[in-house]
Amino acid sequence: MPIKVLADEIVSKIAAGEVIERPASVVKELIENSLDAGATQIAIEAQGGGVELIKVSDNGTGIPASELELAFYRYATSKIGNLDDLEKISSLGFRGEALPSIAAVAEVEISTQTSSDPMGSYMYLKKGEVVRKESRARSQGTTVTVHRLFRYFPARLKFLKSANTENSHIAHLVSQCALAFPEVKFTLVLDKRQSLRLRTTSNGDLREVVSEIYGSDLAQRMLKAERNDGLAKVSGLISPPSLARSNRNYLSFFVNRRWVHSPLLTRATEEAYRGLLMDGQHPIAVINVSLPAQELDVNIHPAKAQIKFCHEQTVFSSVQKAIEEALARTPIASSKAVPFSVSSGQWQSPRMIMDNEPAFAVAQLPALELPVLRVLGQLANTYIIAEGPDGLYLIDQHAAHERILYDRILAQWSHKEVEVQGLLQPITIEFSPREEETLRVSKEFLAEFGFAIEPFGNRSYLIRAIPALVARANIIEIISALLDSLASKESLNPWEEKIAQSLACHGAIRAGQQLSNEEMRELIKQLEQTKQPRTCPHGRPTMIHLSAYQLEKEFGRIS
Ligand code: ADP
Ligand code: MG
Numbered sequence: 098m099p100i101k102v103l104a105d106e107i108v109s110k111i112a113a114g115e116v117i118e119r120p121a122s123v124v125k126e127l128i129e130n131s132l133d134a135g136a137t138q139i140a141i142e143a144q145g146g147g148v149e150l151i152k153v154s155d156n157g158t159g160i161p162a163s164e165l166e167l168a169f170y171r172y173a174t175s176k177i178g179n180l181d182d183l184e185k186i187s188s189l190g191f192r193g194e195a196l197p198s199i200a201a202v203a204e205v206e207i208s209t210q211t212s213s214d215p216m217g218s219y220m221y222l223k224k225g226e227v228v229r230k231e232s233r234a235r236s237q238g239t240t241v242t243v244h245r246l247f248r249y250f251p252a253r254l255k256f257l258k259s260a261n262t263e264n265s266h267i268a269h270l271v272s273q274c275a276l277a278f279p280e281v282k283f284t285l286v287l288d289k290r291q292s293l294r295l296r297t298t299s300n301g302d303l304r305e306v307v308s309e310i311y312g313s314d315l316a317q318r319m320l321k322a323e324r325n326d327g328l329a330k331v332s333g334l335i336s337p338p339s340l341a342r343s344n345r346n347y348l349s350f351f352v353n354r355r356w357v358h359s360p361l362l363t364r365a366t367e368e369a370y371r372g373l374l375m376d377g378q379h380p381i382a383v384i385n386v387s388l389p390a391q392e393l394d395v396n397i398h399p400a401k402a403q404i405k406f407c408h409e410q411t412v413f414s415s416v417q418k419a420i421e422e423a424l425a426r427t428p429i430a431s432s433k434a435v436p437f438s439v440s441s442g443q444w445q446s447p448r449m450i451m452d453n454e455p456a457f458a459v460a461q462l463p464a465l466e467l468p469v470l471r472v473l474g475q476l477a478n479t480y481i482i483a484e485g486p487d488g489l490y491l492i493d494q495h496a497a498h499e500r501i502l503y504d505r506i507l508a509q510w511s512h513k514e515v516e517v518q519g520l521l522q523p524i525t526i527e528f529s530p531r532e533e534e535t536l537r538v539s540k541e542f543l544a545e546f547g548f549a550i551e552p553f554g555n556r557s558y559l560i561r562a563i564p565a566l567v568a569r570a571n572i573i574e575i576i577s578a579l580l581d582s583l584a585s586k587e588s589l590n591p592w593e594e595k596i597a598q599s600l601a602c603h604g605a606i607r608a609g610q611q612l613s614n615e616e617m618r619e620l621i622k623q624l625e626q627t628k629q630p631r632t633c634p635h636g637r638p639t640m641i642h643l644s645a646y647q648l649e650k651e652f653g654r655i656s
Contacts, residue, residue: 116198116400119257120147120246121266123203125400126195127241128274131155133176133188134239137299138282141271145288146263147246148254154240159211162218166227169205171197185390189355189401196241200225202253203246209239224249264288271295272310273356276349276383279303303334307383311347315340315381320426322384324419328392329412331419333384338370338424341378351385352393357404362386365413369420371590372629375636382420386412467630472617479608481617488644494620495608496633501623503601503634506566510546510593516565517547524560525553526573528580535584542592543579546600550576567604575603598634 117123124141131139134157144150160168167173174193177183183191199205200222210217219233247253257263264287275283275297282299297306308316319334336347350362362384370380394405406412470483470490481492509515528536533556536543543550547564563572582599583592590598606612612620624630624639633639649655 116194117202118400119266120151120263121270122400123147123151123199123243123246124153124267125270125274126190126199127151127153127243128271129189130195130241131157131239132274132278132281133190134158136238136281139274139284141267141283141285143264143267143285143287146257146260147243147267148257148260148263149245151243151246152240154238156236156238159214159217159237159239160207160209161211162214162216162232165207165209165218165220166230169196169200169222169225169227173197183396186395187353187390191396192401197225199241199243202250203248204244206242206244207239208233208235210235210237212237260288268295270356273349273351275306275310276303277351277354277356277385279306303383307334311381319381319383320423322382322419322423324415324422326411326415326418328388328408329415330387331384331415332387333382333419335366335384335420335423336381338373338380340381341374342381343377343379345379347381348379349383352404352406353387353390354385355395355401355404358402359404361406361409361413362416365416366420369417369424372632372634372636373424375632375638378636384416384419386416388412467625469625470621472614472621475612475617478611481612481621483621485642488642488646488648490640490642492621492624492640493608493633493638494610494612494617495605496637496639497620497624497630498605499601499633499635500627500630500639501620502566502604503597504627506546506564506597506600507593509564509566510597515545515547517549517562518565518568519549519562520560524572525557526560526576527555527557528577530556531584532577532580535580539580539583539592542583542596545593546596548576564600567600570604575600578603594634601634 116126120143124143124147128139128141131153134155136155136157138156140152140154142150142152164175170193172193174191176188176191176193177186196205201224205222206220207222208217208219216232217235219229219231220227221229247257268285268287271283271285272295275281275295279297280299280301281297283295283297285295295309297309304316304319307319315336316334318337318340320337322331322333322335324331336342345363348363348366350357350359352359366380366382366384374380388406392407394407395401395403397403397405468485468487470485470492473482473484475494476482476491479494481494481497483490483492536550536558540550547562549560549562551559551561553559560572560576563575567575579596579599582595585595606620631639646655
């Protein structure tokens with residue numbers, strides 16, 4: 098085929114495919130237009146997963162009759178005028194692509210009225226062409242109705258999921274918009290069904306929107322996060338560690354109130370919860386970052402869901418700190434009872450009930466502190482049984498010791514006071530090529546933690562000194578585990594935490610090891626002094642607590 102410039106019509110369809118991927122993309126573009134037009138009320142309706150009908154009405158500025166046709170031209174926009182504007186975009190839209198792209202893949206009706214035009218105007222477009230245009234009265238604002246989306250695009254229709262799935266994408270999208278704009282009243286009706294309604298109040302209170310979307314119980318327990326670092330202003334609501342979820346669907350990030358997918362902000366958030374959640378658990382967060390417009394680039398992808406920060410590290414640490422502060426400010430009541438199922442005789446993990454924690458009237462302890470515990474004995478050479486002011490505690494001796502060692506190792510390292518144990522008789526150890534490579538790049542880190550390792554020819558090495566805190570453990574095992582963990586790409590933790598974690602794990606007393614009363618008491622005393630006595634460095638619980646209330650309940654003393 099000879100080379101030729103594609104006809105405008107084809108070009109607009111290619112681009113439409115990028116912007117309009119599915120019905121929810123149409124809803125997104127239309128809502129963004131309404132928000133840019135300063136609307137305070139936006140009503141969204143969809144039928145058949147958005148394929149049959151999508152209707153978005155707003156009470157924004159409206160479009161002047163004289164400009165209505167122009168709005169459907171490609172790259173026609175009222176939001177930027179020159180290249181400079183592109184550097185500092187403050188509106189949600191700016192590419193002038195949405196309306197023409199939607200009109201290229203569906204039939205579109207639009208009716209609009211400004212405050213200055215004497216009469217509103219109405220237009221009907223089919224395959225991107227205006228087929229009817231007339232004056233029509235309406236109140237100020239704009240309504241766009243999209244019929245038969247993708248009807249002439251069977252390939253795209255086939256790619257769509259069931260109407261229910263597309264509906265849920267739309268609902269999710271509208272929820273995110275509502276979270277970003279609590280002062281705007283959103284209503285959503287899907288397939289005319291009452292049950293699929295969303296209605297936010299527009300009083301500007303984020304907690305109320307969260308309550309509408311995730312339920313009032315959850316909304317009440319969310320913690321306020323706020324921080325102003327000059328460059329980045331962070332604000333939002335985050336979950337206490339006890340409200341974790343098993344996936345990342347509850348993380349909502351906005352930058353200058355634009356809903357974004359940002360691996361950077363996800364990581365910053367998860368970083369703030371490190372050590373507070375178990376593996377596989379994720380927080381709930383609704384976070385907006387406000388930045389001067391020239392601090393970011395949103396013109397990366399047609400759907401504008403990706404952004405680039407000029408100062409990534411600054412944004413990252415502002416978000417992380419805002420969340421850490423919120424978590425630290427609010428003592429979390431975590432001395433809730435753990436259900437004990439008599440029939441199965443199984444302890445359940447405390448996490449499993451966190452979501453519906455009963456409102457037990459127990460003494461509320463700050464999460465991070467332990468009450469004074471009295472050791473009663475050891476169970477299965479693995480758990481320490483202890484009594485506290487509010488019931489029974491079962492403590493995992495390995496996990497508890499891991500927490501103690503981890504904190505101490507990191508403390509010694511950060512104060513540059515690592516206790517080193519020299520070996521009278523150096524140990525010879527032979528490394529695999531991979532281990533040797535890891536050792537080469539991490540030798541200095543290891544030295545900072547108290548390891549003295551010298552080459553001894555032929556992949557053999559001499560260990561001359563080790564950290565005193567783990568001196569009693571199996572040294573060869575500790576070193577190979579350490580090199581493994583340093584080589585692993587899975588964990589994004591900084592190297593010092595990887596080292597401390599690995600040392601703590603392999604240096605800690607094992608399950609199955611018998612302990613004297615004296616040793617158990619000492620262990621608990623040391624655990625009380627750690628900053629997070631209730632979780633091990635991997636985020637697993639160090640203890641299970643059965644409250645006095647729960648005991649009485651299980652024994653039928655109270656009902
Ligand atoms: P963009 O939003 O990138 O400017 P669009 O194709 O989405 O491009 O819209 C084109 C123009 O139409 C906008 O710049 C705006 O002037 C006008 N417009 C679209 N929707 C609305 C609306 N709901 N209210 C007021 N003006 C609108
Ligand atoms: Mg737009």
